[in-house]
Amino acid sequence: MSIVAAGPTPFWYLTRSAGAVAMLLLTASVxxxxxxxxxxxxxxxxxxxxxxxxxxxxxxxxxxVVVHVITTVxxxxxxxGFQDAVIPFLSPYRPFWLGLGALSFDALxxxxxxxxxxKRLGYRxxxxxxxxxxxxxxxxxxxxxxxxxDASSTWMLALSALCLAAVIIAIGWRVSExxxxxVGRSLAATALGIGPIALIVFSAAGPLGPNWAARAGTxxxxxxxxxxxxxxxxxxxxxxxxxxxxxxxxxxLKQRASSESGLASVELQMNMSHGASGTLDVTxxxxxxxxxxxxxxxxxxxxxxxxxxxLYTGHVVGLQGSRIVASAQSSDGSAMRLDIDVTPDQSNxxxxxxxxxxxxxxx
Numbered sequence: 001m002s003i004v005a006a007g008p009t010p011f012w013y014l015t016r017s018a019g020a021v022a023m024l025l026l027t028a029s030v031x032x033x034x035x036x037x038x039x040x041x042x043x044x045x046x047x048x049x050x051x052x053x054x055x056x057x058x059x060x061x062x063x064x065v066v067v068h069v070i071t072t073v074x075x076x077x078x079x080x081g082f083q084d085a086v087i088p089f090l091s092p093y094r095p096f097w098l099g100l101g102a103l104s105f106d107a108l109x110x111x112x113x114x115x116x117x118x119k120r121l122g123y124r125x126x127x128x129x130x131x132x133x134x135x136x137x138x139x140x141x142x143x144x145x146x147x148x149x150d151a152s153s154t155w156m157l158a159l160s161a162l163c164l165a166a167v168i169i170a171i172g173w174r175v176s177e178x179x180x181x182x183v184g185r186s187l188a189a190t191a192l193g194i195g196p197i198a199l200i201v202f203s204a205a206g207p208l209g210p211n212w213a214a215r216a217g218t219x220x221x222x223x224x225x226x227x228x229x230x231x232x233x234x235x236x237x238x239x240x241x242x243x244x245x246x247x248x249x250x251x252x253l254k255q256r257a258s259s260e261s262g263l264a265s266v267e268l269q270m271n272m273s274h275g276a277s278g279t280l281d282v283t284x285x286x287x288x289x290x291x292x293x294x295x296x297x298x299x300x301x302x303x304x305x306x307x308x309x310x311l312y313t314g315h316v317v318g319l320q321g322s323r324i325v326a327s328a329q330s331s332d333g334s335a336m337r338l339d340i341d342v343t344p345d346q347s348n349x350x351x352x353x354x355x356x357x358x359x360x361x362x363x
Contacts, residue, residue: 011075012354016150018068020159023144025061026108027163030137031170032057055115058133062108069105077246077275077354079219094217097146104139107132137167141199146216149274151207164199168192241305241312243336243357247275253344253351257288263297264288268342268351278305280355282324282340284316301326301338312336322353327360335360 032054036047069085072078080098084091086106088099114121114129121129141160150156172192206212251270257263268282279302286297299316302309314328324340337360342353 011071012077015068015071015075016148018064018071019144019148020150020156022061022064022068023140023159023163025057025064026137026140027166029054029058029061030134031166033133034170034174037174058108059112062112065105065108092219094147097143097216100139100146101143104136104143107136107139111136142202145203145207148207151203157203160203164196168196241276241278241303241357243359245276246354246356247272249280249340249342249351249353249355251280251351253349255288268344270342270351270353272303272355276355276357278303278311279309280338280340281309282316282326284319284324299324299326301328303328303338314338 032050036050036054069082072080073082073085078093080091080093084093084098085102086109088102088106089095091098111130111133114126118126141163144156145151145160148156175192206216209215249270249272251268254267254269256265256267263285264287265283265285268280268284270280270282272278272280281302282299283301284296284299287295296316296319299319300314301316302313304311312328312330312334314326316324316326318325322342322344324338324342326338326340327335328338329335337358339356339358340353341355342351344351
């Protein structure tokens, strides 16, 4: 058995990337839809090109949303099922913000189905349903900001700002070209001014504000502890480490070799977040393997809050590739089983992954 560099579990990365790509494609679809509705064309860009591109981008957006849904459910970190993708506001995980995503998905499905049946439904019915496509974009935007784990990251804020700017420019151009100039145009212009401000205010007070995970409706067992005093020997005073919990892991990897014994050890020093707060250290010793890693002869674990990193100590009971199974126990007899999946990157000495903790009768 060995711990070696391995590809990451794809679901967590896929659901984030698929969601971001879907947002970009929905933005492109809205912009192309506005251009197509305005019947804009030129000698170098005939209208049928816009129409075809709009249809293809919309279909690709639907595909990416489906990938986003499937990988979210498959990831298993949050209690989200396939029904939550189509039935809004019933999920135990951030129900309102996840519900907005479900509404956006439902509207996109309705537009796709009616587009495929356009000849049977008639143009007027199809056009009425097709207007729902424009509702997909703001619903998806608020869904991403409300539920996305990357909502406060620089790259995601930049992507959201880019999408917002593209839609504002497209709508602004459409309003400026519209005739006649009347109340409808004035209302649209007012909405263009108020909409971005409202989105910025929401982002500052919501996803970028303090304690957003709890305020958004994240189940308590997925929340890290905050504002509590952690006792050194009592798990009752350390709710962030009360099993069961799931948490993300990030940290460093070091491999050391002993010239005297010929053995080597791999040390993983990791921080827990998104479900539990504290540190988790794993040390695995054994015969060194060619290409990195060791064939385990023994292994130890220690985890706890920042003030007491050795609140739980124990040993590794199983190791297969990058999957580690361990048992740990505190001084008061509380025990837990740890299922750890890690992705070492030996090129820069970093490690990432996840840990799932379950209560155990003995360690």
